[in-house]
Structure formats: C-alpha cells, structure tokens
Amino acid sequence: MFDSFFADFQTILAGAFTGFVFGFLLQKGGVTRFNVIVGQFLLKDFTVLKIMMTAIVVGSVGIYGMRSLGLEVVFHIKATALLGNALGGLIFGVGMATLGYCPGTAVAAIGEGSRHAIAGVLGMIVGAGFYAEVYPWIKENILSVGDLGKVTFPSLTGLSAWWFITALLLIALLSFYLINRIEKIKHLEEKIFEII
Amino acid sequence: MIPYFKKARWSPYWVGAGIGVLSWITFAFMNKALGVSTTMVRSAGAIEGSFFEAYVRSNTYFSKYLGTVTEPKPVLEWQFALVIMLVVGAWFSAKLSATQIQETVPDIWKQRFGPSKGKRYLVSFLSGIVIIFGARLAGGCTSGHGISGGLQLAVSSWIFFLCLFLSGVVTAWVLYGKGGKGHV
Numbered sequence: 001m002f003d004s005f006f007a008d009f010q011t012i013l014a015g016a017f018t019g020f021v022f023g024f025l026l027q028k029g030g031v032t033r034f035n036v037i038v039g040q041f042l043l044k045d046f047t048v049l050k051i052m053m054t055a056i057v058v059g060s061v062g063i064y065g066m067r068s069l070g071l072e073v074v075f076h077i078k079a080t081a082l083l084g085n086a087l088g089g090l091i092f093g094v095g096m097a098t099l100g101y102c103p104g105t106a107v108a109a110i111g112e113g114s115r116h117a118i119a120g121v122l123g124m125i126v127g128a129g130f131y132a133e134v135y136p137w138i139k140e141n142i143l144s145v146g147d148l149g150k151v152t153f154p155s156l157t158g159l160s161a162w163w164f165i166t167a168l169l170l171i172a173l174l175s176f177y178l179i180n181r182i183e184k185i186k187h188l189e190e191k192i193f194e195i196i
Numbered sequence: 197m198i199p200y201f202k203k204a205r206w207s208p209y210w211v212g213a214g215i216g217v218l219s220w221i222t223f224a225f226m227n228k229a230l231g232v233s234t235t236m237v238r239s240a241g242a243i244e245g246s247f248f249e250a251y252v253r254s255n256t257y258f259s260k261y262l263g264t265v266t267e268p269k270p271v272l273e274w275q276f277a278l279v280i281m282l283v284v285g286a287w288f289s290a291k292l293s294a295t296q297i298q299e300t301v302p303d304i305w306k307q308r309f310g311p312s313k314g315k316r317y318l319v320s321f322l323s324g325i326v327i328i329f330g331a332r333l334a335g336g337c338t339s340g341h342g343i344s345g346g347l348q349l350a351v352s353s354w355i356f357f358l359c360l361f362l363s364g365v366v367t368a369w370v371l372y373g374k375g376g377k378g379h380v
Contacts, residue, residue: 003268004268004270005271006271006272007270007273011273011277012273013277014225014226014274015278015281016277016278016280017281018222018228018230018274018278019277019278019282020282021214022230022278022285022339023281023282023283023289024286024289025211025214025285026282026286027285027286027295028205028206028289028293029206030205034302034305035303038302041364041365041368042368042372043365047208050209051209051215052342052343053212054213055212055213055216055343056342056343058212058215059215059217060346060349062216063223064349066223073223073224074227076228076348077350077352078336078340078341078345078353079335080351080352082355084335085334085353086334087330087333087334087359088335088356088359089358089360089362091326091330092326092330092337093330093359093360093361093362094326094363095323095325095330096360097371098319098322098323098371099319099323099324099327100302100305102232102339103233103236103328103337104279104282108283108285109286110283110286111283111285111288111290112286112295112297113290113296113297113299115299115317116300116316119318119321120320122321122324123324124233124327124328125236125243126324127324127325127329127332128241128332129240129243131257131328132255135256135257136256138333139256151351152349152351154349164349
C-alpha cells in the first residue's frame with residue numbers, strides 16, 4: 001500500500017498551500033462554527049450563503065474569463081447522474097444539519113478546537129469505507145438513472161456562459177440586498193424588545 | 197495589515213471573494229479544483245489497505261482513486277495535503293485572533309438534546325457517515341460540488357447544491373424547531 005504513498009513534492013506543496021489559505025479563510029469567515037452552519041439552515045444566519053454565492057460568482061468570472069482570453073484552463077466537471085446528484089444532496093443535507101459542518105469545515109473546525117468535529121471526521125472515513133463496499137450496486141442501480149455525462153449549463157443549452165454568469169450575479173446581488181434588509185429589520189426588532 | 201489578520205471575523209463577501217480567487221489559482225496553476233471528500237475515500241482505503249492491501253487494490257471504488265497493483269496511485273497527493281493543511285490554516289487564523297474554542301457540545305444542541313458529550317459525539321460520528329455517503333453518491337461535497345462545480349456552471353453541482361440546502365433546512369427545523377432559533 002505504501003510503496004507509492006507520496007505524490008511528488010511540488011504537488012504536495014501546492015495542495016498544502018491551497019489548504020492553508022482555504023482553512024484560514026473558512027475560519028475567518030466563521031463557517032468553522034456549528035452555530036453558523038445550523039443558523040443558516042434555520043434561516044437565521046446567512047453567512048454560509050453569502051460566502052458560497054460570492055465564491056461562485058467571483059470564481060466563475062475568473063475561470064470563464066481566463067478561457068475567453070484564450071488561456072488554457074481545464075475544467076473539472078463532475079458527471080451529472082440526476083438521481084445520484086439529487087439523492088446524494090438530500091442525504092448530505094441531513095448529515096450537514098446534524099453534524100453542523102460539511103467535510104471541509106469539519107476538518108477546519110478541528111484546527112479551531114472543536115472536539116465533536118473530530119468524531120464527525122472519523123465517521124466520514126468510516127462512511128467512505130462503507131460506500132466503497134456498496135459502490136458496485138449503486139453504480140448499476142442509481143448512478144445509471146438520468147446519466148447525462150459531464151455537462152454544464154452552457155454546454156447543455158448552447159448559450160454563452162456569460163448569460164448564466166450574469167444571471168448568477170444578479171441573483172446574488174438581489175439576495176444579498178434582501179438578506180441585508182431582513183437582517184436590519186431583525187436587528188431593529190431586537191433593539192425595540194430590549195427597550196420594552 | 198497585521199490588525200486585519202487579527203480580526204476575529206472577516207466580511208463573508210471578502211472571504212467568498214478570497215475563495216473565488218483561490219479557485220482561479222488552483223485551476224490556472226495547479227490544474228486542480230478545490231475539494232475535500234475524496235480524501236476521506238483515500239484515507240479509508242489507506243487504513244484498510246495497511247491490513248488488506250490486495251482487497252483494497254481489487255475494490256472497484258478504492259482503485260479508482262488509489263490505483264491497482266500494477267498501477268498504484270499515491271495516497272498523499274494534492275487534495276490530501278490540502279485537507280491536512282485545512283487544520284493548520286484554521287488553527288493559525290484562530291490563533292491570530294485568539295478565538296480558539298474547545299467546543300464539545302454546541303449550545304443549540306445542548307438546549308435541545310442535553311449536555312451529554314457521549315451522545316453528541318455519537319451523533320457527530322453517525323452524521324459523518326451519512327454526510328460522506330451523500331457526498332460520494334452525488335460525486336462531491338460543499339467544496340468540490342458546491343463551490344468548484346457551481347462556478348464551472350456544472351449541472352450536477354447545482355442539483356446537488358439545491359437538494360442539500362432544501363434537506364438541510366428541513367432537517368434543522370425538525371431537529372431544533374423554532375426553539376433553536378433563539379440560540380443561534
């Protein structure tokens with residue numbers, strides 16, 4: 001197993017750099033906290049959505065922008081298997097709401113000192129081993145349903161990616177505006193309650 | 197500059213933009229996309245493999261990521277290094293702002309299910325199993341699917357993201373209900 005344990009040094013260093021910056025950002029963003037993640041699902045704290053939507057919009061402008069400029073940027077698209085993607089998402093959501101972390105934020109939360117996140121990550125490793133056992137059955141019966149291959153919205157519709165990116169940007173700006181309004185109203189309500 | 201790094205929290209918009217720019221770097225210079233959950237597969241495979249190597253090498257799923265006997269792939273590769281350094285990055289950030297915690301039972305949980313550490317650890321462990329099962333079934337987690345896939349406008353990722361959000365909201369409301377709201 002361990003004859004070829006390590007990748008080349010440069011690859012490991014690149015991954016290590018990325019992980020350090022990513023972990024730093026997740027902690028500074030507050031998403032290494034159980035309360036913030038569960039607060040998002042209770043629609044009380046919108047930090048998670050703000051971070052994710054901004055990352056997606058900024059990321060897509062850069063990646064598609066570089067490609068439009070003729071730079072060679074390779075995509076890493078995950079295959080669309082409608083049933084698997086949907087069912088996986090539904091199961092994932094249950095786990096994320098009970099754990100209070102997703103895989104990346106659970107690992108980062110360990111760095112911040114969360115103890116119960118350690119139990120969560122151990123469970124993830126066990127879960128991965130379990131999935132490897134049932135994979136042949138899942139591949140045949142679930143991943144074969146609605147298998148569209150590695151498609152994106154531009155490749156599926158034939159429209160320019162920039163239509164979708166513009167739409168995403170508008171959706172993001174509109175939702176940030178609405179979230180901020182709701183937060184302001186809630187803040188005022190709390191102040192009024194304090195006074196009363 | 198330094199005071200800014202010592203701040204406990206940054207604006208979520210700046211953090212999101214930072215993750216977006218980090219994605220540009222990984223795509224352009226490393227030919228990689230941010231992701232985490234495949235590392236759990238490699239970890240499980242490496243642990244099982246240190247006892248039963250032949251089995252892991254012949255398992256269809258493990259060999260996708262760890263290779264076969266004739267063509268083994270490294271365990272500690274780009275994403276594995278990323279996941280290890282997530283711990284260090286978050287630790288360093290919390291250290292700078294002195295916001296480390298030793299959370300064993302989160303407040304909202306305590307309010308609803310009591311202060312038992314054992315109970316919380318058991319549920320965390322079981323949730324970990326559930327979450328990775330979902331991630332592998334869908335093909336990725338919040339980073340690999342949600343952010344990396346979302347920004348590439350992948351159909352699979354947006355389906356995953358919407359379903360995860362929907363089921364997360366329903367689960368949280370079933371678990372903590374309105375009572376939990378006041379404790380966030």
